[in-house]
Amino acid sequence: MMPGAGSRRAVALHLAVIAVLFALNFILPEYHRGIFSRVMVLAVFAMGYNILFGYTGLLSLGHAMFFAAGLYGAGLPLYHLGWGVPESFVVGLACGVVLSAAVGVLALRTTGVAFMIVTMMFSQVFYLATLYFTTYTRGEEGLVLPQAARRVELGGVALDLTNPASRYMIALAMFSIVLLATLALVRAPFGRTLVAIRENEERMRMLGYDVFRAKLSAVILSGLFCAASGAAYALLFGYVGSGFASIQYSILPLLWVLLGGAATTLGPLIGTLFMFYVIDITSAYTSAYLLLVGVALILLILFFPRGLLGSIRERWLPWLP
């Protein structure tokens, strides 16, 4: 990227977004604060998806498995083995990394439509596994993590993850870390490499880049973010179930990213937030929220493929990362 004034503006914008989210903790009514906590955790899922779909140009239909890897990776040890919150979280991350590395090595042998189908099928295998090992997972019904176990002692301070305020702050902390990491990534040589692979893979190979390794790294990083989101979701909201591994949870991050703007750092947050409130508001009138998801997908891909921030960047703010 050409050196210029855009970089300082971009950093300022991201810090401002974090500051606003911080302030909202004290302003928002209880109900909306709850929604924001959830949105920030799930926006991390969307940001992870965006690394692969937006920046690297690889459309996966199986990211539910990475989210669920974090969810179960953190939830099962806490529930069955009585592990603490930090250890469980780390196990969740590790599961995401291992799974995404394995899936990446296999799925990256394919491209395009085949890649979409292969990732979807691997994810389906994961979903079926959560149903098959129902002794441990209780399948669709799922596990409710005991409230007493969801506490952390950090340097003498006891954090209760069931408390809305600490829940919000933990969600914000994780969101901020991933957001700033994404910003750093897209400005780093590695981020430029991924975008260039998206634009012209063969040329990158002939410029001496190890394209496979770069794509695999992107899959693993994406898997790590998604697993972090899943692990945090399990620990903060206390529920682990097969539904999170279903195909629907592979489609949702795609929808959020498309809506907010693929290959924009803040698009995933905006898309997730927007979709959450659209569903929240319409659910007062109809229970058919899947209809809404369907219509939104078709309208977006037909008329608005760049999403909200993508269009804004194209028209007005070319420096937006």
Add this chain to the structure above:
Amino acid sequence: MAAVSVKAAVPLIETRGLTRDFGGLRAVNSVDFWLDGGEIRAIIGPNGAGKTTFVSLVCGRILPSSGAIRFDGRDITRLPAHKRVLAGIAYTFQITSIFPRLSVYDNVALSVQRRLLKSGRVHGAELDRGVRDVLGRVGLADRAATLAGNLAYGHQRLVEVAMGLALDPRLLILDEPTQGLSDGEIETFVGLVREIAKEATILLIEHNMHVVMELADRITVMNFGSVLAEGAPEEIRANEEVQRAYLGTGADG
């Protein structure tokens, strides 16, 4: 054993029995090829003679069916393309292959970045200097901010060359670089290649005989996947077999 080699230096590129089949078609047939460092070598031949396939084998875009390739004495026959680039072989595409949605600056920066990554971290200032330097050399300094896809065709070819150049290669392969350029652009281009040749060995596929005669130290003529003849420009011009196969068809255009 103290066998004394007649040729003192190791050739930069050496191929032995290099062969590539596509289905039933033998595109490159048992080519023995030798290229010394510092040369400008042109490969000519009619369409379908296997020229692009041959250089693609050299740069690793495709793997040979049989035979061996050595680069500076090292066997690279099975080395993946990206590692050959790091070893110093740069390839510019016959059909312009750039990043149309990135700026000219970013196109070249990707190439400079790859070179800098070889030796560790990438520093912003060093990257910038590298990009400006290369853009200056190919004459695109004032186009840095333009999206590469919006450039005129001739300038896109220059971006292509700039990307190869920015890798600081030991061998630069140019696949029909002047195709589609105007006469004026071709003259500039010939000057540029002479400039590059001071630092790198050049392997050039070219149809424009004027450019070939102007630039090449030696010429290799290919036909039906094999090497038909090889020699200095005057020798090739005088070679009857070559004239029959190629020059005789009025290729001076």
Add this chain to the structure above:
Amino acid sequence: MGFGPYFLLASLEGLVTAAVLTLTALGLSLVFGVMRVVNVAHGEFFMLGAVLAWAISTAFAGHPSIGFAAALLVSPLVVGGVALLAERLVLRRLNYDPEATIVATIGLLYIVQQLALTFYGPDARPVQAPFNIRVTLPWFGYSGYKLAVIAAAIVLVIATWLVLTRTKVGLVMRATQYDRETAQAFGIPVDRVYAGVFALGAMLAAIAAVLVVPIQQAHYLMGRDPLLLSFIVVIIGGLGSLRGTVVAAVLIGLSDGIISVFFSPTLAKMLATLLVALVLVFRPQGLFGAATR
């Protein structure tokens, strides 16, 4: 019952599954083969066919065969119409971009599914078979209707094959599949071919669904398994290869029937899905497809 009769029963059940699956997968394969797009909403066309079959057959009083015949005629036509509409309004505007089409057909999947839930409801409802004959085999009696389904599928597959290989329509379709641009240059209305193929693919799924509702009840989520199984069949058979599709459908249908008799169906599905994903990774041309293209 000893092992022999048990195995025969499983095989017969497998053949019925295979028959329905072949028709459904044939539709998906045709669409992918000619248009090079993956229709994720294919399972919903199947479901729509089944739900419509229920609606139509219950609208007729009298002998169940009258209602069934009407369903067999009308349901595929309506589903084909819906597909045609989707093709005109969405797919064509996307210029059949493979990735955009997948996203759009996912949207279509949700819309059709949700509309079915809203208007048809969450219950599974049966459709009466047009006739009720039991064929007596040495060990047990077997439903004559199920045997008729197998026969119908065979007839339809042969008909499709004849259309593709022996008629002008088939020639036009194959030409379009082989090379879109050239076909266009030779005056083939590629646009209309695409619309027709997409509708035909949906109609095949709908026919399969009408055939299956007397055996398996109509339900708004019944499109999921056929979609997944059709994917599996099309991949194993080699993307776009009709012969491969039929062979793979029979194999998978049979093994699905046989495996699920002996194993837990979830485990069977899990292993089958994993296996197919690995086929796509290591042998993208399918197990029966030609080696290269």
